[in-house]
Amino acid sequence: MSRKVSMVTLGCEKNLVDSEVMAGIMAEKGYQVTEDPQDADVIIVNTCAFIDAAKQESVDTVLRMAKLKALGKKLVVAGCMAQRYADQLAEEIPEIDGIVGTGEFTRIHELVERIKQGERPKLIGNPVYIYDEFTPRLKGVSASAYVKIAEGCDHRCTFCVIPQMRGGFRSRSIDSIVAEVCQLVAGGVREVNLIAQDSTQYGMDIYGARRLPDLLRALNDVEGLRWIRLHYAYPGYFTDELIAAFRDLDKVVKYVDIPLQHSEDHILRAMQRPGRQKHIRELIGKLREEISDVVIRSSFIVGFPGETEEDFNRLKDFVREMKFDHVGVFTYSPEDTSPSVHFRDQVEDDIKDRRASDLMEVAREVAEERLARFVGATIPVLIEGRDEDSAGYIGRTPFDAKEIDGIVYVTGNDLTIGSILPVSISHSVEFDLVGEVV
Ligand code: SF4
Incomplete structure (x- = not known):
């Protein structure tokens, strides 16, 4: 068998980083990494199993890749779905040659070698690993990168199965993160x-204290780095020190991503989320007061067991009132190993779907209103590529995260991809902006 491997990555950015690590390990062992699965001898599907829709997408992708086996390729299933459903996958999809979970993915090369020896290996251990600055990582060429500062979770939100797939919370050291960012x-x-x-x-497990502000300060000193964007800031531990770090550190973009999940106290309590609406309102008030022009992203779950029409209407009012710049909406998915699957008053699927699209509509109106304040302003834009439909470029402001928020259509000549340039915004189109380099 020749030595070409292709990664097919589904799910979140944490999975993307794991795929880059697996690709790095395989490259170090002499494999060529190709983007095209048709061109590879080994296809690794790095799956997601966060909610039903993600599981379905993972299974569909595995089955689609299984069709390429007729060409003599080997098929590996990795990631969260592998961790959670290894036995079922092995039994129900005979085309799978090997399975590796989130705890053992750094043994990917050993797994592939064993497949070549005719075995059908399954490597599923406890997820305790987190990579460091010495781990080989093969990242695509981009001016933007994801950096895992920690992995796993010690919280027990009742709807969530992530801790079962990704293990307990573990941080990397500040030195390790800074070293990787310098590279x-x-x-x-x-x-x-x-x-x-x-x-x-961040830091609680290794330092015995939450040290995210220290990490941000250390990264702020990295020469050549322009933007530091923080994701998934749990509302329960958003301290005044962290707010001050956002306010005072020039490279930390004024973009706060707080997954709130709901506005109503009895739902938050049933979800086992920290803080109640009063605390959330105070926190958002403080963020707006302390950090001028802060952009706030949040995500919400609709149709959690016990959510009445009244609760949902109050959630809509809350989203309107809080004026979130970006909102992600998920319909509640009753996962078989989550506590909330056993809760009473489960909400019918069609009601959940209707609530999700209603809330998205509210979020869209608010986002459009918020975006209008950028029209007429000149803002820095990271130029990320050419716009295939025009002669221009595509970029992103510090107020938009990669892949999930809006983009900027930029007019300009001979712009360098990866540069950050001032762009005068002429108008907005839905979630996106249009402007010209000045
Ligand atoms: S939803 Fe809760 S339990 Fe799940 S990963 Fe997030 S904080 Fe942890």
């Missing part, structure tokens, strides 16, 4: 996106 910057990265299941918990 990324040397390779042309200008923006780092710090990710974890709960980033505000």
Whole structure:
């Protein structure tokens, strides 16, 4: 068998980082990494199993890749779905040659070698691993990179199965993260996106204290780095010190991503989320007061067991009133190993779907209103590529996160991809902006 491997990555950015690590390990062992599964001898599908829709997408992708086996390829299933459903996958999809979970993915090379020896291995251990600055990682060329500051979660939100797939909370050291970011910057990265299941918990396990502000301060000193973006800041531990770090550190973009999940206290309590509406309102008030022009992203779950029409209407009012710049909406998915699957008053699917589209509509109106304040302003834009439909470019402001928020259509001549340039915004189109380099 020749030595070409292709990664097919589904799910979140944490999975993307894991795929980049697996690709790095395989490259170090002499494999060529190709983007095209048709061109590979080994296809690794890095799956997601967060909610029903993600599981379905993972299974569909595995089955689609299984069709390529007729060409003699080997098929590996990795990631969260592998961790959670290894036995079922092995039994129900005979085309799978090997399975590796989130706890053992750094043994990917050993797994592939064993497949070549004729075995059908399954490597599923406890997820306790987190990569460091010495781990090989093969990242695509981009001025923006994800950096995992921690992995796993010690919270027990009743709807969530992530801790079962990703293990307990574990942080990397400040030194390790800074060293990796310096390497990324040397390779042309200008923006780092710090990710974890709960980033505000950063440091608790290794330092005995929450040290996210210290980490942000250390990263702010990295020369050549322009933007630091923090994701998944759990509302329960958003301290005044963290607010001050956002306010005072020039490279930390004024973009706060707080997954709130709901506005109503009895739902938050049933979800086992920290804080209640009063606390959330105070926190958002403080963020708006302390950090001028702050952009706030949040996500909400609709149709959680016990959510009445009245609760839902209050959630809509809350989203309107809080004026979130970006909102993600999920319909509640009753996962078989989550506590909330056994809760009474489960909400019918059609009601959940209707509530999701209603809330999205509210969020869209608010976002459009918020976006209008950028029209006429000149803002820095990271130029990320050419716009295939025009002669222009596509970029992103510090107020928009990669892949999930809006983009900027930029007019300009001979712009360098990866540069950050001032762009005068002429108008907005839905969630996106249009402007010209000045
Ligand atoms: S904070 Fe809650 S929702 Fe997020 S990963 Fe942990 S348990 Fe899941």
